[in-house]
Amino acid sequence: xxxxxxxxxxxxxxxxxxxxxxxxxxxxxxxxxxxxxxxxxxxxxxxxxxxxxxxxxxxxxxxxxxxxxxxxxxxxxxxxxxxxxxxxxxxxxxxxxxxxxxxxxxxxxxxxxxxxxxxxxxxxxxxxxxxxxxxxxxxxxxxxxxxxxxxxxxxxxxxxxxxxxxxxxxxxxxxxxxxxxxxxxxxxxxxxxxxxxxxxxxxxxxxxxxxxxxxxxxxxxxxxxxxxxxxxxxxxxxxxxxxxxxxxxxxxxxxxxxxxxxxxxxxxxxxxxx
Amino acid sequence: xxxxxxxxxxxxxxxxxxxxxxxxxxxxxxxxxxxxxxxxxxxxxxxxxxxxxxxxxxxxxxxxxxxxxxxxxxxxxxxxxxxxxxxxxxxxxxxxxxxxxxxxxxxxxxxxxxxxxxxxxxxxxxxxxxxxxxxxxxxxxxxxxxxxxxxxxxxxxxxxxxxxxxxxxxxxxxxxxxxxxxxxxxxxxxxxxxxxxxxxxxxxxxxxxxxxxxxxxxxxxxxxxxxxxxxxxxxxxxxxxxxxxxxxxxxxxxxxxxxxxxxxxxxxxxxxxxxxxxxxxxxxxxxxxxxxxxxxxxxxxxxxxxxxxxxxxxx
Numbered sequence: 394x395x396x397x398x399x400x401x402x403x404x405x406x407x408x409x410x411x412x413x414x415x416x417x418x419x420x421x422x423x424x425x426x427x428x429x430x431x432x433x434x435x436x437x438x439x440x441x442x443x444x445x446x447x448x449x450x451x452x453x454x455x456x457x458x459x460x461x462x463x464x465x466x467x468x469x470x471x472x473x474x475x476x477x478x479x480x481x482x483x484x485x486x487x488x489x490x491x492x493x494x495x496x497x498x499x500x501x502x503x504x505x506x507x508x509x510x511x512x513x514x515x516x517x518x519x520x521x522x523x524x525x526x527x528x529x530x531x532x533x534x535x536x537x538x539x540x541x542x543x544x545x546x547x548x549x550x551x552x553x554x555x556x557x558x559x560x561x562x563x564x565x566x567x568x569x570x571x572x573x574x575x576x577x578x579x580x581x582x583x584x585x586x587x588x589x590x591x592x593x594x595x596x597x598x599x600x601x602x603x604x605x606x607x608x609x610x611x612x613x614x615x616x617x618x619x620x621x622x623x624x625x626x627x628x629x630x631x632x633x634x635x636x637x638x639x640x641x642x643x644x645x646x647x648x649x650x651x652x653x654x655x656x657x658x659x660x661x662x663x664x665x666x667x
Numbered sequence: 668x669x670x671x672x673x674x675x676x677x678x679x680x681x682x683x684x685x686x687x688x689x690x691x692x693x694x695x696x697x698x699x700x701x702x703x704x705x706x707x708x709x710x711x712x713x714x715x716x717x718x719x720x721x722x723x724x725x726x727x728x729x730x731x732x733x734x735x736x737x738x739x740x741x742x743x744x745x746x747x748x749x750x751x752x753x754x755x756x757x758x759x760x761x762x763x764x765x766x767x768x769x770x771x772x773x774x775x776x777x778x779x780x781x782x783x784x785x786x787x788x789x790x791x792x793x794x795x796x797x798x799x800x801x802x803x804x805x806x807x808x809x810x811x812x813x814x815x816x817x818x819x820x821x822x823x824x825x826x827x828x829x830x831x832x833x834x835x836x837x838x839x840x841x842x843x844x845x846x847x848x849x850x851x852x853x854x855x856x857x858x859x860x861x862x863x864x865x866x867x868x869x870x871x872x873x874x875x876x877x878x879x880x881x882x883x884x885x886x887x888x889x890x891x892x893x894x895x896x897x898x899x900x901x902x903x904x905x906x907x908x909x910x911x912x913x914x915x916x917x918x919x920x921x922x923x924x925x926x927x928x929x930x931x932x933x934x935x936x937x938x939x940x941x942x943x944x945x946x947x948x949x950x951x952x953x954x955x956x957x958x959x960x961x962x963x964x965x966x967x968x969x970x971x972x973x974x975x976x977x978x979x980x981x982x
Contacts, residue, residue, distance in 0.1 A: 438928075450740075456736075498765070499736070500764075500765055500766065506736055507732065507733065507736050507767075508760060508761065508764045510760070511756060511760040513725075514729050514757060514760055514761050516726075516728070516729075517725070517726045517729025517730050517732070517733065517761070518732050518733035518736065518761055519733060520726075520730050520733055521729065521730035521732060521733020521734040521735070521736065521741075522729070522733040522734070522736050522737045523693075523733070524718065524733070524734060524737075525733065525737025525738060525739045528739070529737070529738070530713070547725070548723075548726055548757070551720075551721075551723035551725060552729065552730070554721070554722070554723070555720060555723070555726055555730065558721075559718070573863065585773040588904070590943070613892045614768045635739070
């Protein structure tokens with residue numbers, strides 16, 4: 394297990410480097426929220442989820458929905474490094490004609506299940522997928538990653554109500570609680586705390602973890618699988634921009650890519666000197 | 668025309684329940700209006716495949732998109748005003764953009780909802796769905812066509828918006844009617860002008876053509892059930908052969924069938940056009956038949972519109 398965790402930590406570092414390089418190349422996209430979510434995404438794609446990059450449509454696969462679609466670079470680097478498409482494609486992020494759209498598009502990108510980007514809609518879609526898989530008696534699980542600012546969308550709570558009503562226990566939601574949104578602190582723009590308690594009152598099983606502690610992420614994902622008769626949410630406290638010191642905890646880096654000057658410093662922060 | 672009267676929503680409910688027995692992948696969702704939209708008939712037969720989502724339309728549309736992503740064929744129903752008004756962006760982002768195999772079947776379209784009034788009378792839905800890429804938009808005229816359209820939507824992969832009505836309407840089509848997505852049909856021959864009508868207005872157009880016939884005016888009647896993609900051939904032929912068009916719909920004159928026809932002919936073969944419909948206003952309470960008169964949707968209103976285009980045509 395120790396080795397697994399160390400390997401996943403290495404993978405997460407590698408993916409952080411890929412995010413920084415990808416966003417530097419595109420000069421457009423969301424850096425902070427990609428870096429805060431990448432440890433969870435790494436755990437899912439490189440450990441927890443059953444999936445087959447050579448057969449993205451494999452019916453028995455687990456599903457991942459990036460409800461906070463602006464963190465698309467985090468999902469794209471995971472998909473590329475898992476083998477869904479060549480890593481070089483990442484350098485075409487957000488370009489005209491690229492299969493890597495600004496926000497996840499299932500029509501364009503192998504491994505992307507649904508279209509997201511307009512916040513608040515992913516959990517509903519994850520519910521529907523989980524219900525459909527349950528109707529077919531497939532043992533697959535559905536993971537939905539939401540932002541904490543995203544929880545301000547009313548549709549999230551419609552979906553939270555429905556997931557509990559229909560006892561969707563093949564669903565696990567993860568909240569990337571980095572405490573920042575475009576206009577500033579989530580707590581100041583429109584408070585969503587206490588997140589875990591809110592989900593609990595909606596009938597969910599709720600866990601709270603450090604979203605950058607790989608062993609805690611794996612333990613939470615394992616635990617979620619044992620919960621029957623209700624959906625589980627993992628509220629992951631994270632740092633926006635995690636891993637690049639001068640991006641960390643800055644709302645101003647929500648939708649800003651690394652500049653030419655910042656690139657080497659960012660790579661240095663990530664232990665990658667080139 | 669048969670004297671049979673059936674509400675398109677009843678035809679929908681019966682057909683959906685039949686389809687449920689034929690295809691185990693069909694699922695249905697409703698937002699607390701299943702008794703009115705008639706998805707209750709499906710729910711009774713296939714409770715495990717029916718999901719009442721409560722009064723939460725946005726989540727309902729998104730859930731349907733997820734079910735489609737898992738290989739199901741979801742039929743999603745509520746009143747038109749809520750299906751399109753409340754959940755438009757969910758339809759756009761979760762359904763239309765990914766080309767999800769979701770069938771949004773909205774009932775209680777238009778002003779014939781009646782007494783519930785303007786809050787419940789959707790007169791903009793066709794326009795705002797039509798503007799969204801990938802959407803197929805169908806407004807059947809009667810029960811026969813509704814059955815055929817529902818079956819076609821189930822068989823055809825991709826997102827659909829089908830708009831139905833609350834009240835009983837006369838049956839226009841025989842059981843031998845062959846519905847085809849994207850194809851209009853000529854219901855009466857004529858050479859002086861053409862009525863291009865959709866939904867329950869097609870019956871009104873047929874009545875108007877009969878009135879004009881008595882005056883020696885020859886009015887063609889073209890029924891358009893698929894408003895998008897529009898059957899351009901049948902409309903271009905009508906414009907070229909009759910030289911004047913009156914569109915008729917139980918919807919705003921902005922952006923619906925009239926808008927679609929005017930846009931197309933404006934770019935291809937301009938002829939005098941009059942759009943009969945709700946003239947940029949909200950609905951109001953009243954009995955359905957009173958409202959048809961109040962909003963100018965009766966055969967005599969169509970006759971008056973016909974005279975106007977004939978005058979402009981120079982006859």
